[in-house]
Amino acid sequence: MTTVDSSQPRADAPRVPDAAPRPLPLRVAVPLAVAAGLALLAAFPPYGVWPLAPVGVALLAVATHRRRVRAGAGLGLLTGVALFAPLLSWTNLHTGYLPWTLLSLLQAGYLALLGAAGAYASPLADRLRWAWPALTGVLWVGQEALRDRTPFGGFPWGRLAFSQDGSPLLRLAALGGAPLVTFAVALTGGLLAAALWRARDGRRRWAPVAGLTAGAVGAVALPVVGLLVPVAAAGDGDTVTVAIVQGNVPRLGLDFNAQRKAVLGNHVDATVELAGQVAAGTQRRPDLVVWPENSSDIDPLRDADAGAQISRAADAVGAPILVGAVLRGPDDGQVRNAGILWRPGTGPDLGQVYTKRHPVPFAEYVPMRDLARMVSKQVDRVRADFVPGTEPGVLRAGAAVLGDVICFEVAYDEVVRDTVTGGAQLLVVQTNNATFDVAEARQQLAMVRLRAVEHGRPALMASTVGVSGFVAPDGRVSDATGFNTRAVVVRQLRLDDGRTLATRVGLWPEAALATLAVAALVGAAVLRRRHHAG
Structure with a gap:
């Protein structure tokens, strides 16, 4: 009689994937969230280091990935304070600290919502890892669409698009306005986030290098694509x-x-x-x-x-x-x-x-x-x-x-x-x-x-x-x-009388991207329910 060792997996048995990685330790995530805000800040004038905007997006995405929703909100708030408090410091020059503090905290609250949304959508990013960049992009557009309109008509200062005045991505504004530029910046940051996470989670020697290389190539490719968008150097009228x-x-x-x-x-x-x-x-x-x-x-x-x-x-x-x-x-x-x-x-x-x-x-x-x-x-x-x-x-x-x-x-x-x-x-x-x-x-x-x-x-x-x-x-x-x-x-x-594609389509790009953000959160809710039911 032949004895079978049941402790060893059969050769034809289906491979069980490794357990999903845990979130970053909080002692790492907190500094990353603060660094994300500072990187975003440096992208805006008067500093104008626009390549740091995708870096800031990536750092926040990595810090909030697979966290509880409340923790994601807290990390997003840290990013928001690090960004908006210095970015809006000109509001306290002649009115005192209270208006500046209240406005900065209000704006940071929207990044808290973004951090919570990123944490909540983590199962979707884990299921479709290379959809993570697009997910990051639509969540940023959705957050800005909300912040631009609420409360009392909103306050759009500090949109990702406004950090790109010296970037090739600025040319995308001719196709879809500020929302498309924001999406492109956040998509680039999402590529970096996915690459960083793959490098962290790599089980094979080549995985970290391959992941980082793919992310870097994608991050460089998007601005190059921006250069291909035709824009006029001057008007064609009188x-x-x-x-x-x-x-x-x-x-x-x-x-x-x-x-x-x-x-x-x-x-x-x-x-x-x-x-x-x-x-x-x-x-x-x-x-x-x-x-x-x-x-x-x-x-x-x-x-x-x-x-x-x-x-x-x-x-x-x-x-x-x-x-x-x-x-x-x-x-x-x-x-x-x-x-x-x-x-x-x-x-x-x-x-x-x-x-x-x-x-x-x-x-x-x-x-x-x-x-x-x-x-x-x-x-x-x-x-x-x-x-x-x-x-x-x-x-x-x-x-x-x-x-x-x-x-x-x-x-x-x-x-x-x-x-x-x-x-x-x-x-x-x-x-x-x-x-x-x-x-x-x-x-x-x-x-x-x-x-x-x-x-x-x-x-x-x-x-x-x-x-x-x-x-x-x-x-x-x-x-x-x-x-x-x-x-x-x-x-x-x-002068010029023509109309760009962005002028013709108006708010539709923003509406479509914001709708995709809502759909992504619904998809994440379905995955979470299935996980709990299983």
């Missing part, structure tokens, strides 16, 4: 000459409003000086002059002296001026943040006025004021609530149709797109950085660069104190000014 007037303010800080006569005077004087240069033949006569947001905090439609000063500047330079003005009304205790076209000889063109559609909560208006006052008396600095406009900023200046957006509105996809679908040939961002610093201004300019590529339009940013400058449809910046200086820059631009 040529116009545009001047940006950066008048500067006497002092930085919230009290610049107390100096509003001086601020208006600075912009008038700089424009009159430009007119003198035109008369002397040392400068081209502009077809359009752009003043920044808050260049006239005195309502020029109600204050005769302010209106007369602006008319003097427009008549001297012989060109319409797009004035950033604070207009009173429509009711008592209300004001409007507006761009108004002021024509030489005739003055304000009341048919060409844009009212900011997305005022900033707690800065330009105070929701739930009584409750907010219990948190901080700083809300009473906002004495009158800014009323939002209802129409896109499409202004017809004669030489060009302008797509006007004001300050933080450049971060919102639909606000910019609406001007282009309304016929804008030139994107104009009027902003006031006098209450912030140069880091905030450069972060905003990065958004302008993405919008120019996204819609195939020349663009410009006009700031009271800097940074101002022109942006070509391929994202290149020209004539950028210094910060806290007075400057006038004049440039010839080629």
